[in-house]
Amino acid sequence: EAQVTQNPRYLITVTGKKLTVTCSQNMNHEYMSWYRQDPGLGLRQIYYSMNVEVTDKGDVPEGYKVSRKEKRNFPLILESPSPNQTSLYFCASRPRDSLVDYGYTFGSGTRLTVV
Amino acid sequence: AQSVAQPEDQVNVAEGNPLTVKCTYSVSGNPYLFWYVQYPNRGLQFLLKYITGDNLVKGSYGFEAEFNKSQTSFHLKKPSALVSDSALYFCAVRDGGGYQKVTFGTGTKLQVIP
Numbered sequence: 001e002a003q004v005t006q007n008p009r010y011l012i013t014v015t016g017k018k019l020t021v022t023c024s025q026n027m028n029h030e031y032m033s034w035y036r037q038d039p040g041l042g043l044r045q046i047y048y049s050m051n052v053e054v055t056d057k058g059d060v061p062e063g064y065k066v067s068r069k070e071k072r073n074f075p076l077i078l079e080s081p082s083p084n085q086t087s088l089y090f091c092a093s094r095p096r097d098s099l100v101d102y103g104y105t106f107g108s109g110t111r112l113t114v115v
Numbered sequence: 116a117q118s119v120a121q122p123e124d125q126v127n128v129a130e131g132n133p134l135t136v137k138c139t140y141s142v143s144g145n146p147y148l149f150w151y152v153q154y155p156n157r158g159l160q161f162l163l164k165y166i167t168g169d170n171l172v173k174g175s176y177g178f179e180a181e182f183n184k185s186q187t188s189f190h191l192k193k194p195s196a197l198v199s200d201s202a203l204y205f206c207a208v209r210d211g212g213g214y215q216k217v218t219f220g221t222g223t224k225l226q227v228i229p
Contacts, residue, residue, distance in 0.1 A: 004158075033217070040124075042205065042221035043159075058216070090158055103149040103207070104217065106158035 002027045006091050006107035013081055013114055021076045021110050023091030030096035032074040033058070033104065034066065036087040043090065049074055050096075081114040088112075117142040119208050121220035128196045129228050136191040136223045138206035145211040148189040150180055153203040153222075162204075165189060166211065176200070196227045 004025045013019055025032065033048040035058075045058030049068040063085055065077040074093075078085060088111050092104035118141045128134045140146055147166050151159040163174025170182045180191045189206060206220040 035219070040221065042121075043219040045216065045218075048216065092159075103151070103161045103164055104159070105161070106151075108158045109156075 002105065004091055004093055004105050004107040006089075006110050009108065009110060011110060011112050013112070015082055015114055016080050019078050019081060019112075021078075021089060021091075021112070023074045023076065023107060024072050025074075025091075025093040025105070026072065027093060027095070027105065028071065029093035029105075030071075032068065032091065032093045034064070034074070034076050035090045035092065036060065037090060037109075038087050046076070046089075078112075081112075083114045086112060086114050117208055117210060117216070117218050119206050119218055119220035121204075121206055121223045123223050124221075125224040125226060127226045127228060130198055131195050134193050134196045134200070134225065134227070136204050136206075136225060138189045138191065138220060139187050140189060140206070140208040141187060142208050142210045146182075146187075146189075147209045147211045148180075148182060149207040149217075150174065150178070150189075150191050151205045151207065151219075153205065155202075159205060162191070196225075198227045198229050201225055201227045 007022045030051050034046040035043040037043050044060045046064050047066040049055040090109050091107040094104045120139045149164045150162040153159045165172050165182045173179045178193050203222050205222050209217045
């Protein structure tokens with residue numbers, strides 16, 4: 001089954017404790033992206049990647065890091081989480097070819113709470 | 116900078132009635148437009164897209180959307196609403212000219228009343 005897999009689904013952590021949210025896709029998509037969803041603000045892009053070793057900042061990159069060492073994986077790293085990073089996070093991927101671009105395929109989400 | 120506006124936080128419609136969820140966009144090049152649906156505790160699911168061609172596009176679950184270039188709109192429609200259509204709907208845009216960033220609207224909650 002074609003899918004984007006995020007882990008964990010739920011995470012409660014304390015301020016300052018480094019964490020990583022993993023994301024993996026099995027569709028050989030070039031593009032991958034991280035979004036956070038907050039009430040009233042919709043989805044805001046954190047980082048995106050156009051291919052292996054090619055990443056760029058989205059609208060709200062502060063406090064986050066990413067890496068793209070393999071095509072299928074795009075982990076999101078919070079080096080020192082703070083309470084304002086409490087949110088619902090989505091990883092998504094899509095193909096580069098516009099002719100088959102059916103938009104992003106999204107993971108099921110990671111609900112992060114930082115206390 | 117590209118942007119998407121969904122002017123209604125919530126739309127209420129009676130079951131069986133037609134529904135419209137509004138979306139307007141701003142992008143410098145040719146727009147690639149998308150609608151997604153999010154059910155509670157789930158990720159977003161693709162509904163339909165417009166890239167080129169016929170201004171009326173049809174998608175999943177009986178939804179359709181009309182692209183209007185002069186009004187820079189891409190409203191989502193369905194002739195007859197179902198209670199199961201109740202969900203959060205997101206409009207999204209990206210510039211077809213090469214800049215690959217996808218921008219989402221803030222979402223519209225659709226409530227279909229039995």
